[in-house]
Amino acid sequence: MNLNILIAGVGGQGNLFASSILAEYFTNQGHQVLAVETIGAAQRGGSVVSHLRVSDSEMYSPLIPAGKVDILMGFEILEMLRNFQLLSVDGSYLLNDYKEPTVLCNLEMDTYPSDEMITAALQKSGKKGYIIKATECARQIGGSLLTNVVMVGALCQLSPLFHRQEVRQVLAGKSPPKVRDLNLKAFDAGGSLVSGMS
């Protein structure tokens, strides 16, 4: 087994929690796990990228080298696009249809790419991928903070690499009691969002 997952989002989206669930799941499955996150200056709204590497042999660089990402999870559109060139030849993406405007876009000094431009660019790239409304789904369940869990739920439904129930168990174990039920609901909702897609 050799798998590289990159999660790209903005601060406050629970990027690290999502990565830690997947890391614990793969560790439980008996694989080696190596991870790192790049958080820059740790304020909300900045870019946050988690690298998660899974293998059965020794791994070296915690950062996934360019062209070696198998699964690119985008919690925010721009952040996924920013890391898109890291995808491998056969890599695929799972994108949350959510835009967090940048400061400069708000100032009209920069332009957030339009939906048409994004769709066209992704199509032209020839990469396989899924676009889901995870944040919208999370808000319906209990708040945008559940976006990360919806995304993980969707990933586990789409990819045959996951035993859904076991990831769910890891999630239950790692969730603070106060939010456990909500997290599990979000996880299931993520699965339902994509059922029939793969």
Added chain:
Amino acid sequence: MAKKEYLMGNEAMGRGAVEAGVKVAAGYPGTPASEVLEYASKYPDVHVEWCINEKVALEITMGASLCYTRAMAVMKHNGTNVALDFLMHLNYTGVRGGLVLISGDDPGGISSQNEEDSRIITHLDAHLPVFDPWCPQEAKDMVKAAFKLSEKTELCFVVRPVMRVCHARSPVKLEEIATSSKEPFFEDDRSRFIMSAVREPKAGGVLRPVLRHKWLNEKQMELLQIMADSPFNHEEEGEGSIGLVTCGIGYAYVKEAEEILGKKFPILKLGTLPLPRDKVVKFAGKFDKLVVYEDSEAVVEGLIKELLYDEGIKVAVVGRSGFLPKEGELLTTVVLKSLATLYPELEKLIPETASLDIKIPIRTRTQCIGCAYRSLLHALKLVARKTHGVVAGDIGCYDAGSFLPLELQSTIYCMGSSIPIATGIAYSGSKQPVFAIIGDSTFFHNGVLGLLNAIHNAVDMVVIVCDNRTTAMTGFQPHPGSDTDIGGKPVIAIDIAKLVTAAGATSARVVNPYDIPEVMKALNKAAKEKGVSVIVASSPCYLLARRTGDICFTPRKVSLDPDRCNGCKICIDYFGCPAIRFADEKATIDQATCVECGMCVYVCKRGAIT
């Protein structure tokens, strides 16, 4: 099999220190090294302290070491600069209990103002031994070894992890925690621990600094022997006419490149300074050329050149002095590119990268939605604009006020520089009023000295202290203005307003930064005063308050009347809350991200936001 735990590099180093029996651990928070002490603080037998600054932390750990207690100081590279003065003395005296300094570097300047390589000051300048780990497991092993060797050699050992090692997470072996059998005890040895330009009667009247310098130089021989046998250096066989020398994280990237290319290169993996001289000489002798992969300056490259020159060995040595990029992180991509330059047939094996035909806007940092400093920065921006004032800035969350849209602060250097820079501007003869804005943790760290100097010299300036009672930027560590320590134990919170009043500031006004009219009033009054006027803008960090249940403001649901909005953009250009969006010549409130602080109501001069 030893038990393994999935740990971050910083936690692994904390664990290493705990297993080595560390008793006193001190530091100042700073990315990438903050979690080392946080991990150690979970063990009640260890005294762990976030100190006022890094120099104080290192001095405290030395005090403990003097009593034969194992101690550790933790900081980021900028902090090691602050501690350097003391480091350049403790290297001459040596230590008693094992003393380890962890200095976390940030190649690429991802979370720092520079990308300094702290091996230069700790090894080339202070002549102390340095370990440079490549992964969390080795970082832990190195910390443990460093304690032992520090006691053996009586020298402080430095561990210099880079950010990717500090933040990497992987399974790390857990071992037993050592119990110390030694009773702490202080005994005098004045010829060592009184550092002074005094003549030594026992040494025929030679000045003590010269004698201690000699002691340090003689220690280098002992270190060479230790590094010659160190498990942290080894050679790997491979194909090719060029030898690859890796240091620290360089090993991870070169091994990764090997995996990608499906090749084995001859590698000399190094993790220690001083270098294992014989290993280097033996390795170099096999090749016409060596490439040194290190983050981030050409430190080992230079040392190898010097060594080979001394040994009369003619081998080309290249690396970060120009063959590899001189700036930025090393990364696997950099290694792959360099190998393709050396072996052109490898070019085709470099992984293809995906391309995307779209322009991607950059993301700049700003205050969190709900942050008290956004309204404070807004008020200061208005006053500075009106008075044509210059604002000197400092390190902390509020530094985002220097970027677009506010572009408030005109200078930012290192911890505490704001007030002295403002002082110099005032002395220059410029007639512009001067303001300095500094956070509470930064104020205590080093800012207070510049302030005392300015008060003493009656410099006309306004100093704004952003007092959110925590070191928010690095993850909410306490500082001398906090009322609990790292373990949650009550401590004495130093009152900034009382402190500056006692020092003789012209005025010390405590304001609520969420109250824009109050802040404006205070700023306008202070700007008219002679001498140093201090404004303490006091409110808990909003992010932290949400966790602890503290109250920052009374929530106020705001709405924007599009008919009243004339598109003036003051709420964007002079406030810049990310929950306010702007499109089609009108501002809108994004209710999903708005936290109802209500500040924008004061910002909009047309009353469109209510």
